[in-house]
Amino acid sequence: MNNLTAFPITKKWPPKQPDLLQLYSLPTPNGVKVSIMLEETGLAYEPHLISFDSNDQLSPEFLSLNPNNKIPAIIDPHGPNGQPFALFESGAILLYLADKTKQFIPLDVVGRYHTIQWLMFQMGGIGPMFGQVGFFNKFAGKH
Numbered sequence: 427m428n429n430l431t432a433f434p435i436t437k438k439w440p441p442k443q444p445d446l447l448q449l450y451s452l453p454t455p456n457g458v459k460v461s462i463m464l465e466e467t468g469l470a471y472e473p474h475l476i477s478f479d480s481n482d483q484l485s486p487e488f489l490s491l492n493p494n495n496k497i498p499a500i501i502d503p504h505g506p507n508g509q510p511f512a513l514f515e516s517g518a519i520l521l522y523l524a525d526k527t528k529q530f531i532p533l534d535v536v537g538r539y540h541t542i543q544w545l546m547f548q549m550g551g552i553g554p555m556f557g558q559v560g561f562f563n564k565f566a567g568k569h
C-alpha cells in the first residue's frame with residue numbers, strides 16, 4: 427500500500443484504491459488518449475472526473491498536480507524506484523506508460539524514435555489543429 431497523502435490533489439479526490447494508478451481526467455480528445463492507453467495496456471487504474479462545469483481544473487488541489495490547469499494527469503503509486511510519481515501532458519504520460527509496460531514502443535533506438543516522431547506529430551501538429559477546428563466550429567462566437 428502506497429501513501430499518496432503527500433499529493434494535495436488526493437484531498438479533493440481521495441483514492442479509494444491508493445495502490446492503483448490514479449487518473450485525473452475527462453473524456454475530451456486529450457483525456458481519452460490516456461484512458462485508451464490504460465485500457466490497451468491492461469494496467470489497473472482508478473479514474474477521477476475533473477469537471478470543467480465546476481472548473482475543477484482551476485482548483486488549488488488540481489493545480490498542485492498540473493500548474494497548467496489541463497487534464498489529463500496521473501499519479502502512479504508504483505513509479506520509478508518504487509516511489510509515487512506524478513505526471514501531466516498526455517504525450518509524456520503515453521510515453522511513460524509505454525515504457526512502464528513495455529508495450530506500444532520498441533526498445534531499439536530506431537523503432538523508438540519512429541514511434542516518438544508520430545507522437546510529436548500528433549501532439550504538436552494535428553492534435554491542436556483538430557482541437558481548433560472543433561473549438562471554432564462548435565463554440566466560438568456562440569452565447
Ligand SMILES: N[C@@H](CCC(=O)N[C@@H](CS)C(=O)NCC(=O)O)C(=O)O
Nearest residue numbers: 454456483495496497498515516517
Ligand atoms: N498539451 C496538453 C493539452 C491538454 C488539454 O488541452 N486539455 C484540455 C482538455 S482537452 C483542458 O484540460 N482544458 C481545460 C482548460 O484549459 O481549462 C496535453 O496533451 O495534455
